[in-house]
Amino acid sequence: MSNAAQLSPAVDKPDHVADDLVYDFDFYADPGLIERGHARAVEVSKEAPPIFWTPRQGGHWIIRGHKAVFDVSRDTDKFSNGPISYEELQEILKSLPEDYPKPLIPTPITLDPPHHTMFRLPLQRAFSPKAMKKIEGDIRTLAADLIEKYKPQGGCEFMGSIAEPLPVTVFLKIFGLPIEKQDEYRALVKEHLANTDFEPSAVQERLRKVAAVMHDTIMERKDNPQDDVISLLWSAEFDGQPATIHDLENYCVMIFVAGLDTVMNGMGIGANHLATHPELQAELRANPDKVPAATEEILRRYTFTLPPRFVKEDMEFQGVTMKKGEKAVLLLPTADLDPNEFDSPEEFNLARESVHIAFGAGPHRCLGSHLARIELNILYEEMLARLPEFRLNPDHPVQYHGGPVWGPEELHLLW
Numbered sequence: 571m572s573n574a575a576q577l578s579p580a581v582d583k584p585d586h587v588a589d590d591l592v593y594d595f596d597f598y599a600d601p602g603l604i605e606r607g608h609a610r611a612v613e614v615s616k617e618a619p620p621i622f623w624t625p626r627q628g629g630h631w632i633i634r635g636h637k638a639v640f641d642v643s644r645d646t647d648k649f650s651n652g653p654i655s656y657e658e659l660q661e662i663l664k665s666l667p668e669d670y671p672k673p674l675i676p677t678p679i680t681l682d683p684p685h686h687t688m689f690r691l692p693l694q695r696a697f698s699p700k701a702m703k704k705i706e707g708d709i710r711t712l713a714a715d716l717i718e719k720y721k722p723q724g725g726c727e728f729m730g731s732i733a734e735p736l737p738v739t740v741f742l743k744i745f746g747l748p749i750e751k752q753d754e755y756r757a758l759v760k761e762h763l764a765n766t767d768f769e770p771s772a773v774q775e776r777l778r779k780v781a782a783v784m785h786d787t788i789m790e791r792k793d794n795p796q797d798d799v800i801s802l803l804w805s806a807e808f809d810g811q812p813a814t815i816h817d818l819e820n821y822c823v824m825i826f827v828a829g830l831d832t833v834m835n836g837m838g839i840g841a842n843h844l845a846t847h848p849e850l851q852a853e854l855r856a857n858p859d860k861v862p863a864a865t866e867e868i869l870r871r872y873t874f875t876l877p878p879r880f881v882k883e884d885m886e887f888q889g890v891t892m893k894k895g896e897k898a899v900l901l902l903p904t905a906d907l908d909p910n911e912f913d914s915p916e917e918f919n920l921a922r923e924s925v926h927i928a929f930g931a932g933p934h935r936c937l938g939s940h941l942a943r944i945e946l947n948i949l950y951e952e953m954l955a956r957l958p959e960f961r962l963n964p965d966h967p968v969q970y971h972g973g974p975v976w977g978p979e980e981l982h983l984l985w
């Protein structure tokens with residue numbers, strides 16, 4: 571993560587974009603977002619059209635309204651998850667010399683149906699509620715140990731001390747990766763999050779480092795399967811062909827990208843809300859059975875991921891003219907603040923019945939949502955049970971980072 575993200579230059583609007591669809595919002599570096607986090611999302615949800623075009627980050631669509639986000643997420647005929655098709659990708663892979671390292675493709679998130687369906691299936695088993703339930707006890711022990719480690723200090727910088735090591739250690743556990751590699755992984759996570767260079771070659775270089783650290787364990791599990799996700803993925807078949815090392819690496823970099831940054835920022839956002847709402851802490855301490863409802867309402871009120879889509883053909887979509895190849899960012903944070911879907915959306919309400927889309931919608935809906943919910947619930951339960959009332963350290967005002975996953979840069983807590 572980095573505050574270094576600079577407001578990108580505004581580019582000219584293409585002719586097919588109507589003037590009244592332009593709204594200036596840089597989802598990486600909007601100054602209001604950096605200073606005020608979701609308070610800026612509330613403003614955008616009130617000011618911007620349900621589908622708008624921003625001149626920032628090279629110029630692209632932003633899907634802001636709940637209905638529009640829901641429809642785009644499900645319409646895989648009109649919107650693709652990757653900038654190039656599966657067929658084009660296969661052509662590129664075939665054209666590469668035999669000894670050339672294959673580009674890593676986060677799988678299945680960058681694929682569209684029908685290929686997406688085939689590659690999602692093995693992960694669905696690996697991350698099922700039943701499989702995740704089995705590791706709940708381990709996650710609780712990890713969370714409790716981390717909190718107890720910092721408790722005597724009377725406070726900590728929460729992101730680096732707890733929100734980052736907890737999901738990284740859970741990730742190592744699920745993947746059956748050696749726990750001794752924890753420091754190496756944490757360094758990779760930090761490097762990955764601090765980097766704002768999204769040139770394909772720079773992204774490949776970072777992903778390759780992730781795959782390299784996992785390589786030995788991946789190969790070892792091929793011949794000696796154990797009770798972990800890597801062994802389970804080796805047993806998958808695609809179009810009747812056994813999984814290859816390239817398939818395994820693609821899955822592993824996907825989970826690394828999707829499962830660490832998200833949980834870490836979700837934890838930071840949740841701890842921030844609790845730290846600034848002592849009355850909610852008191853209510854949850856008195857009624858721990860309300861924690862899952864609080865987790866859901868935190869996820870809705872501060873939804874924080876922005877998945878991309880790519881327009882597949884020139885078209886009219888919900889009255890808006892779009893051109894093939896244009897990018898459309900799903901602004902899930904504002905979708906979950908849409909008054910057409912949620913009564914008084916700014917209000918924090920534990921009794922809400924409408925379902926949020928913090929985990930997305932349609933075929934790509936988050937595969938790790940069961941795990942994420944377990945991690946978040948356990949963290950809040952253990953913090954509330956083990957720490958006295960906690961609050962923000964007034965000497966360190968919270969600053970946020972934008973990008974595809976929003977969250978606090980640092981979060982200094984006192985208790």
Ligand code: HEM
Binds near residue numbers: 677825
């Ligand atoms: C609070 C934490 C999390 C949030 C808010 C979150 C959010 C999301 C969202 C919005 C999507 C849909 C992306 C799209 O439509 O293109 C997604 C997909 C995905 N997530 Fe999560 N995620 C979280 C945690 C996790 C974890 C812990 C894992 C794995 C261990 C994970 C693995 C995945 C995978 C594999 C996909 C791609 C699914 C597909 O393409 O079919 N996520 N996530």
